[in-house]
Amino acid sequence: MSAPAKTSADPAATGERRGSRRRRKTIAGNTLWFWVFVGPFVVGLLIFSYLPIIWSLVLSFFEAYNTATPSKFVGLQNYVDMLTDHNFLSSLGTFTIFAVFIVPLTFVLSLALALLVNQVKIARAFFRSVFFLPTACSYVVASLIWKLSIFNGVRFGMANTLLGWIGVEPISWLASLDPPWYWLVIVTARLWLQAGFYMILFLAALQNINPELYEAAYVDGAKPGWQVFRHITLPLLRPTSISVLLLCLIAAYQAFDEFYNLLGAVEYARPPLVYLYHLALGSQQNFGLGSAGSLILAAIIAVVTVLQGKILGFGRPSD
Amino acid sequence: MPAHVPNAGLSRRDLLKRTGGLAALAAFTAACGGNTGRPSSGGGSGGSKPNLSQWFHQYGETGTQQAALKYAKAYPDANVAVQWTPGDYDAKLASGLLSSKGPDVFEGHFNISMVKSNQVVPLDDIMADVKDDFQPGDLATNTLDGKIYGVRMIIDPQVIYYKKSLLDKAGIKPPETIDDLISAAKELTTNKVKGIFVGNDGGNVMGGPALYSSGGEYLTKDNKPGFTGDRAAQAFGKLHELYASKSILLGAPTDWWDPTAINQGLVAMQFIGMWAVPGMQKALGDDIGVIPFPKLDAQAKPAVYSGGWTQFVSAKSANVDAAKKFVKWLWIDKSEYQEDWSLNYGFHIPPRKSLAAKASKLQSGVAADTVKLTQDYGYTDNPAWTPKMGTAFTDLLTNVIKKGADPAAEITKAEKTVNGELSRLFG
Numbered sequence: 001m002s003a004p005a006k007t008s009a010d011p012a013a014t015g016e017r018r019g020s021r022r023r024r025k026t027i028a029g030n031t032l033w034f035w036v037f038v039g040p041f042v043v044g045l046l047i048f049s050y051l052p053i054i055w056s057l058v059l060s061f062f063e064a065y066n067t068a069t070p071s072k073f074v075g076l077q078n079y080v081d082m083l084t085d086h087n088f089l090s091s092l093g094t095f096t097i098f099a100v101f102i103v104p105l106t107f108v109l110s111l112a113l114a115l116l117v118n119q120v121k122i123a124r125a126f127f128r129s130v131f132f133l134p135t136a137c138s139y140v141v142a143s144l145i146w147k148l149s150i151f152n153g154v155r156f157g158m159a160n161t162l163l164g165w166i167g168v169e170p171i172s173w174l175a176s177l178d179p180p181w182y183w184l185v186i187v188t189a190r191l192w193l194q195a196g197f198y199m200i201l202f203l204a205a206l207q208n209i210n211p212e213l214y215e216a217a218y219v220d221g222a223k224p225g226w227q228v229f230r231h232i233t234l235p236l237l238r239p240t241s242i243s244v245l246l247l248c249l250i251a252a253y254q255a256f257d258e259f260y261n262l263l264g265a266v267e268y269a270r271p272p273l274v275y276l277y278h279l280a281l282g283s284q285q286n287f288g289l290g291s292a293g294s295l296i297l298a299a300i301i302a303v304v305t306v307l308q309g310k311i312l313g314f315g316r317p318s319d
Numbered sequence: 320m321p322a323h324v325p326n327a328g329l330s331r332r333d334l335l336k337r338t339g340g341l342a343a344l345a346a347f348t349a350a351c352g353g354n355t356g357r358p359s360s361g362g363g364s365g366g367s368k369p370n371l372s373q374w375f376h377q378y379g380e381t382g383t384q385q386a387a388l389k390y391a392k393a394y395p396d397a398n399v400a401v402q403w404t405p406g407d408y409d410a411k412l413a414s415g416l417l418s419s420k421g422p423d424v425f426e427g428h429f430n431i432s433m434v435k436s437n438q439v440v441p442l443d444d445i446m447a448d449v450k451d452d453f454q455p456g457d458l459a460t461n462t463l464d465g466k467i468y469g470v471r472m473i474i475d476p477q478v479i480y481y482k483k484s485l486l487d488k489a490g491i492k493p494p495e496t497i498d499d500l501i502s503a504a505k506e507l508t509t510n511k512v513k514g515i516f517v518g519n520d521g522g523n524v525m526g527g528p529a530l531y532s533s534g535g536e537y538l539t540k541d542n543k544p545g546f547t548g549d550r551a552a553q554a555f556g557k558l559h560e561l562y563a564s565k566s567i568l569l570g571a572p573t574d575w576w577d578p579t580a581i582n583q584g585l586v587a588m589q590f591i592g593m594w595a596v597p598g599m600q601k602a603l604g605d606d607i608g609v610i611p612f613p614k615l616d617a618q619a620k621p622a623v624y625s626g627g628w629t630q631f632v633s634a635k636s637a638n639v640d641a642a643k644k645f646v647k648w649l650w651i652d653k654s655e656y657q658e659d660w661s662l663n664y665g666f667h668i669p670p671r672k673s674l675a676a677k678a679s680k681l682q683s684g685v686a687a688d689t690v691k692l693t694q695d696y697g698y699t700d701n702p703a704w705t706p707k708m709g710t711a712f713t714d715l716l717t718n719v720i721k722k723g724a725d726p727a728a729e730i731t732k733a734e735k736t737v738n739g740e741l742s743r744l745f746g
Contacts, residue, residue: 066436068417086732087714153519153570154585155511172569175519177721266520267717283409283706285417285432 056291064287078292087267088293091275092300098271099252101187106248107241110195114202115229128203132196139257142189147174147262151185174262182262182269189258194251198244205240209233242312246305253301272297369641371399374415374422376408376628379577380594380664390649390656397641399424409706416633423636424646426628429461429469431703431744439631440639441466445647452671460699461629469629470650473660473667476693477528477624480581480599480685481588483608485512493610497532497557500613504566507587514566515588518575521562525590526716528612529554531622537704537712542745544737546712552726554615555719562720578602592626593689594665600685607685611692625697627667668693703744711736 055068060078064070082088117127134142150158153172160170173181213232222228234241256273263269265278276297280290375387384403391399402422404411415421416438433439446467450458453471461469479500486493489507494500504514518524530536533554536545561567568586573579578595580586582602590612599607611621630650632642649656654674661669662680668690669675681690715733718724 065432066413066417066438148572151570152572154568154572157570172519175521175569175721264520267714268722278710281410281414282407283413284710285413285436286707 056287056294059287060291060295062288064291066285068287070288074288078288079296081289082293082296087270088272088275090267091270091272094269095253095255095271097183098186098255099249101183102190102252103245103248105187105191106195106198107244109191110198110244111202111237111241113195113199114206115233117199118203118206128200131199134193134195135197137193139189139193140261142193143258143261146185146189146258177268185262186258186269189262190255194248198248201240201244202237205237206233209236238313242309245312246308249308250301250305253297369397369638371397371423371636371638371642371645372402372421373399373645374402374404374408374412374425376426377403377405378664380598383660383664386659386664390653390660393656394645394648396648397638397645399645416635419635419637421635422633423638423642424630424632426472426630427469428700429463429629429631429702430700430705431463432705433631434463434468435744437634439468440634440643441468442470442632442643442646443467445643445651446470449651449671452673454670454672456625456697456699457627457670460702463702469631470646471670472628472630472650472657474625474627474670474693475592475594475667476689476697477524477590477592477626478689478692479515479588479590479610479612480595481608481610482581482603482606484606485587486608493608494613495610496613496617497529497554497561497615501557501561501564501566504561504588505564508566512584513568513586514564515561515590516568516571516575516580516586517561517590519569519571520717521569521720522558522567522590523713523716523720524575525558525612526555526712527624528622529558529615531624531698532612532619533615534619536698536701537708538701538737538741542703542741544734544741546715547730547734549727550615550619552730555716555726555729557615558716558720559723559726563723592665593686594667596666596686596689598665605684609685609688609692611696621692621696622698623693623696625693625699627670703741705740705744707740708737 059068059070061073061075062070063072063074063078113131117124117131120127151173152158152160153170153175154160155164155170157170157173159173163169163171171181173185176182209232213236214228217228217232218224222231254273255271256277259269259271259274260277265274265282270278272293276290276293278284279293280287373387373391375384378384384401387401387403391401409427412422412425412427415425416433427433429439443466450467454474457471457474458467461467461471481493485507486503491503491506492499494503500515507514527537530546530551533550535548535551535554539545568580571580571585575590576592576595578589578591578598581589581591582599596607611623614621630646632639632646636642654671657669657671658674658678661667661674662678666681666686666689668681669678675681675690681687711733715726715729718729719726
């Protein structure tokens with residue numbers, strides 16, 4: 001009596017068992033593959049990002065001259081010193097001027113490029129690549145070309161040669177403070193390097209706009225050009241525009257290469273990273289102050305980014 | 320929301336990554352020693368000889384790197400690997416000295432923080448027998464609390480060289496005061512040629528000489544700021560006057576330490592070191608004269624910064640004794656190599672009096688004049704003057720020279736930083 005019941009129960013039972021074993025195996029397999037793929041990156045992130053962040057947090061509470069394993073605890077002194085250091089504060093001022101120039105300029109130029117490239121009927125791939133190409137160029141290389149060739153201060157520099165043709169005296173682009181021509185050199189270098197990248201972001205967004213919307217607009221009597229751009233294109237680009245502004249600002253905060261290579265660490269144009277580099281990694285080797293400064297800077301970037309996101313409505317669903 | 324939007328994930332991750340990288344910068348150079356330049360152990364014919372790594376900055380003159388390699392190869396008692404460093408040598412050296420992965424033997428400039436941070440070892444034992452053969456200033460600049468920490472390799476006086484023909488043509492005598500220098504620079508400026516080249520930063524390199532030529536100094540004997548007062552302010556103000564006279568070359572492809580500007584006829588005068596004399600002679604022949612940085616006025620003396628490079632042994636070296644032996648061999652015993660290094664590429668004054676007396680290349684013409692000026696007006700660095708003080712002083716100069724800021728106010732600012740450092744160092 002019990003036998004048939006047993007036999008009838010058996011297949012189901014074994015089936016269940018087999019199924020759960022298979023499921024368990026799959027889960028184990030998934031976990032294995034998860035770690036195979038993610039593991040190396042997590043390890044890299046831990047060693048090269050989180051550990052140094054924690055380490056510099058520790059360093060920021062110590063007097064650490066010429067050593068990364070200090071012993072003299074100074075509490076918040078490094079933070080106080082950095083926040084009262086007029087050089088650090090003026091480096092934030094330098095950054096602000098830079099951002100005021102570079103963020104809107106990059107935004108306008110990359111959007112304009114995207115609109116133009118999007119309308120081109122022939123050789124589209126060529127135009128896209130040609131504007132995107134500078135993104136692949138190293139900041140150091142570009143800085144050297146800007147410094148030694150284009151904006152060379154002597155009479156045979158490229159810009160000065162061109163100006164010479166219309167009778168203008170040679171200008172020492174990087175050395176002149178009155179007017180501050182070095183901003184022109186710095187800003188054009190970065191503009192050339194990064195506009196192509198943001199152009200690609202805008203281009204992708206433009207191609208995602210449904211053409212029917214434009215057709216509908218024309219049917220409703222909208223004129224092609226500014227009216228359509230203002231009321232259709234721009235609103236639909238909003239999420240991309242916000243991302244571009246955020247990324248641009250963060251990139252501006254991290255300005256280092258072009259300032260360092262074009263101007264060195266001069267007092268009047270030293271953005272935060274150049275100043276911190278000079279303080280911590282240059283000949284001064286003050287890791288305590290440098291760490292405190294970089295954490296203050298990281299905090300400022302985080303706060304500004306969150307605020308900017310809030311104000312511009314970052315992540316809010318587009319309408 | 321359309322799928323194309325590069326949304327929150329990207330920018331947040333990017334933000335984290337970048338801020339992480341930023342903080343990583345500060346802490347991680349210490350760990351990333353990379354190539355130490357030291358030969359890998361146990362290789363080839365080395366046998367049981369110790370391995371040493373010797374670091375140099377990049378000298379501009381052709382043949383210097385080959386010479387350094389030649390000396391290292393000729394040393395019988397260790398395998399010496401030479402690391403030649405283009406670019407920012409000071410920063411690379413500073414991070415190299417944080418760990419045992421750095422150099423065993425290196426060239427550099429001495430300052431008190433190297434001792435406070437236990438980066439260098441005293442070399443009194445290898446210097447004992449030859450101390451009297453070095454100039455007192457070159458010993459003092461490498462001495463702290465009675466211990467000698469470095470062996471001077473070369474002396475590099477920094478002066479102003481000028482093209483005699485251009486001054487003669489304009490009927491100008493070699494300037495004797497700063498005012499003379501400014502007016503000469505103005506008169507020598509034409510639409511093709513500028514009066515003087517003092518560096519693309521507008522003349523920061525002349526800050527030290529200007530200070531000393533006004534009777535001041537970086538730090539006084541009892542370690543107080545020595546760059547304060549009216550006369551110093553006046554001297555810095557003169558540098559601004561020179562900058563504002565529109566007679567200096569700015570934005571040149573090479574900087575003040577390279578003679579290209581004067582060689583190519585871009586300027587009539589150039590502030591530069593004696594190392595450039597062979598290069599200038601090749602381009603200009605005998606058409607070169609030399610003056611020290613001129614005095615502020617009749618009350619003071621001209622000034623010649625007597626710079627140079629010094630050899631040190633890293634305290635973190637695994638073979639301190641072998642490293643010291645090598646330094647003694649190369650920079651004390653092997654006089655033919657010291658002579659080669661000082662005279663066959665650029666011109667430098669050999670720090671050993673006995674060698675300098677024999678240096679025939681420095682006994683005629685403009686080189687001999689430069690040596691004489693160095694003897695009469697030379698000053699060397701004070702080891703208590705730290706890089707941080709140096710930065711404060713450079714900022715002072717930048718603000719005064721280029722921005723035309725009030726020298727007295729800038730001096731007060733720099734004085735505050737320097738006093739902070741002094742109280743940290745000496746209590």
